[in-house]
C-alpha cells in the first residue's frame with residue numbers, strides 16, 4: 001500500500017514545478033525508503049496533489065544545513081532555518097528526504 005506524506009499548502013506549487021526536491025522532517029517521518037512511492041496531500045485539507053518517489057533519507061543536524069539544502073527547498077538558508085524552527089522548535093536532529101515527482 002502506498003504511504004502518505006503531507007505538505008503545507010504554500011509548498012504545493014514549488015513541488016509540482018520541480019523547484020522543491022527535498023523536505024526536512026523529524027524522526028517520525030524518517031522511516032521512508034529509497035524507491036518508495038508516496039501519496040502527497042495538503043496538510044490543511046488532506047487534498048491529494050501528486051505522487052513522489054523517495055530518492056534518499058539522510059540524517060542531518062540543524063547546524064549542518066547548507067545553501068544547497070536551501071536551494072533544494074527553493075528558499076534562502078535563513079528562510080529554511082526559520083521554517084524548520086517554527087515547525088520543529090528546538091529540534092536539532094533532522095532528516096533530509098530527497099524526492100522527485102512521479
Ligand SMILES: CC(=O)Nc1ccn([C@H]2C[C@H](O)[C@@H](CO)O2)c(=O)n1
Nearest residue numbers: 006007008011023024025073083084
Ligand atoms: C505536519 C508537518 O510537519 N508538515 C510539514 C513539515 C515540513 N514541511 C516542509 C516545510 C519545509 O519546506 C520543509 C522543511 O521542514 O518541509 C511541510 O510542508 N509540512
